[in-house]
Amino acid sequence: MASCSGSPPAGVTDELVAAGNPAVRLCLHAQGRQRSVPLFDLGLADTAYPYLLLLSQAETERVLGEHLAAAGVDVERGVELVGLDAGAGGGAVATLRHADGRQELVAARFVVGCDGAHSTVRHLTGIGFEGGAYPQTFVLADLEADGVDGAAAHVFLAEQGMLLLFPLGRPASWRMIVMRPPTDHTPPDAPVTLDEVQTLADTYAGRAIRLRDPVWMTNFRLHHRAATRYRAGPVFLAGDAAHIHSPVGAQGMNTGIQDAVNLGWKLAQALRGKAGPALLDSYEQERAPVGRMVLRFTDRAFAVAVSTNPVVRFARTRIVPALLPVLLASKLVRATAFRTVAELNIGYRHRPLSAQGAGAPRRGPRAGDRLPDAPLPTSEAASTLHQLIARPGWHLLLCGPADAWPATVTARLDRYRLTVHRLTGAVPALRRLGVTGVAALYLVRPDGHVSYRSGDSDLTGLLAYLDRWVGA
Template sequence: MTAALDVLVVGAGPTGLALAAQLRAHGGDFRIVDRSLDRVRESRALAIQPRTLEALAGFGVTDELVKRGNPAVQLRMHLPGRVVQMALFSGELTDTPYSFLLFLSQAETESVLAECLEAEGVTVERGTELLRLERQGGYVTCRLRRRQDGREETVRARYVVGCDGAHSTVRSEAGIDFLGSAYPQTFLLADLEADGLEPGVAHTFMTDAGMLFFFPLGKPATWRMLAMRPPGSPGAEVTLGLMQEIVDRYADEELRLRDPVWMTDFRLHRRGATHYRSGPFFLAGDAAHIHSPAGAQGMNTGIQDALNLGWKLALVCRGAAPQELLETYEAERAPVGRRVLRFTDRAFTIATSRNPVLRLARVQLAPRIAPLALRASGLRNRVFRTVSELDIHYRRSPVSVGSRAFRNGPRAGDRLPDLPHGLQSRTAGPGCHLLLTGPHHLWPDQRIAPVICGREDLISVHRLGAESPWPDVAQGLVRPDGYLGYVARGLQLEGLHAYLNRWLPS
């Protein structure tokens, strides 16, 4: 048997690919396997949130994602007799370089992530399925099978991360429950061409009978169509004819569907893992939470799970951080997963309920009130920050320490805002970043060096001086995933030193 690996990543969907990128950037020793022989070619998730674009920028992939996607999508609501148009984010969020929802098919997102890994020399071992896991001593014995020749292999790993989707083998081998239920409705989905729709805009047709959506995809087809299967057609095969029938029923306008690339029907579930970790096993992405696509949160939440976990695993395996750091993964990400389940469940219930009051609210009131309500900048800001995932924070995490150091600025556990613009890109490289505000001369090397000593390869120092948006003299340590771990006001570095000794002992 070969020497033990630090980490086996099971699954190379968006979550596994992002985890591999983060492990690689932080010197992790890992393998990544996926049972399918090829990457996903289907569109599936179709939008990337601003926070995900920020978080992926450190790998140098965000520009490519933006180049391939559509960042300027407006939402057009077609109501009986009239049309209401609304912007989606569009420049409202001033503390991020990505103030837009990027429409891009999941296949393209995975392709960009896979190319990034390839350039880093990481091989995704396709056609390799995880069969079984067994804990033995301090290791996990993993049984793998190659699909092409049926050959089996046993690998020993210190940790196994299940990025293996809703039917996760890792989850069931780890004995972690996945609680929740399926929604009763069935949905129809197609990537196709549609004549008669204005391009580059997301369209919603809201009628008493139900809702119909067209999202601009670009690739592999111009449009993603999504609708609830109407009563009376249960089980009927998904054909272009059925999709056209739905369009004729829900849309006032003359729309012609053609050239479908992919059509399917599916049921949605709302389920969450009872734990994100059990001993050496971790879950991330759909293996940990599945929900309705309302709000485009699924893939985004998975990628951010991965970016939270990757650096922690790599540093613990390298001996640069204590085991307790791994406990903060569930502490930080499980509340985010639960919040996404609640939020998407509410949105889904309002969008699909047959309850007469909710139907009236959906078709008559919401389309009139929503654009007006969203003109109130406070409410609009709150909604956008929630959906964009920019408001996720880890303030209650054991690894978030410190006072309110920056007036009107971030607290320990908050993401580092991009203020001034360019601050995020300066701190996007691997490792931690120590931000020092106040005049440069207050932070001579001889003051910093003893604190950083022995961790020089892990911590980059940035003296912001006049560039700082905050007037105070303060210190902030930015974690590798872009969140502030430690903040303090003033020149005293004892607190920072103690924090580093606790979480990054030299």
């Protein structure tokens, strides 16, 4: 499952949205009562996707895989990394084992370990993975369920824990995640039967739900761990290799994809010879705090969901079901919850790559923030700010009166690899950027975050920034 947040690679978005299910409410069931609360029907103006999109991870991977193949990138399956020497010559040599047993040595300038929680890359580079395992065992099942409203996601809260049902659609109508009660000591590697899952569902939902036709069922345990470093010389970690946590909040895959997007453009720039060591260092400086924050957030939410403490149990079954509908009736609370879950608030203020020049607008996104979306006048080539900057690379937004940016000034930008846009009459977009009547500029990184902004048409600060981070 994935929640839709920033800007996925160009061309993928429409297909992901078409494959997913955005039209869900949340049904809370507790103490024999049911309450329906709206999910993220907010119409937020700074994103084209102001809703939670329910889409299985397998589908997400299929769409991304097909997009890669269409772009000529071949993902080799059945090839295992078994050795890694990152010691000599500035790069690394990986030993790969193919399905037929053949071994291959591959020399690379950089290696990125996106190899999951048990990351071989992390082990071979000696990077620690600190944290622990939660004691609870869960069952995950993709199956059919009769007796539940298919237009909603369902949460059953009980003293023993909780049961979640998501209308995923594929590979089966429902994904069920259910906690085994604390008295159940089934080992995680035991096989799971439909009868057993039905008994578990009855524990939380009475006999309201009839389960059938499972596509697959498994036990699983959850961990909360973070890598002690995200980089060792030419080797980087991203995704679950760097951080794992409970799926409360549905943020694991999204956080991993954001790691990859953050690192991807920096590696591309380094491979073109346009990046000093500081640019690659900024990956860990920016992403490790995000990994830690997601871990803290999910750890707290998970504690409320599973704790056997009598006070927390009371809160889970009585206070949360009564309070949540009241809280979520407020648009502000819903917007804050949405921004947190969708990871729209993640930013890199006060990191080395984020800088502000003289006279930066008092409002609008700060350096490090995600560039908000906004509509553009129909006369523009793109209809929104995000469409304008969709092309991979650095973008410069020159804002304010047309005569603030004469060609004699902007000619000084010609030697840099960036796309320059003039936003003169784009009033809603300028307002969102905090620009009113005067000249201002926003430099946007390839991952859609503001990297530099300043408040008049003097390019001195910008040129120094470009010389340092972008290169001529």
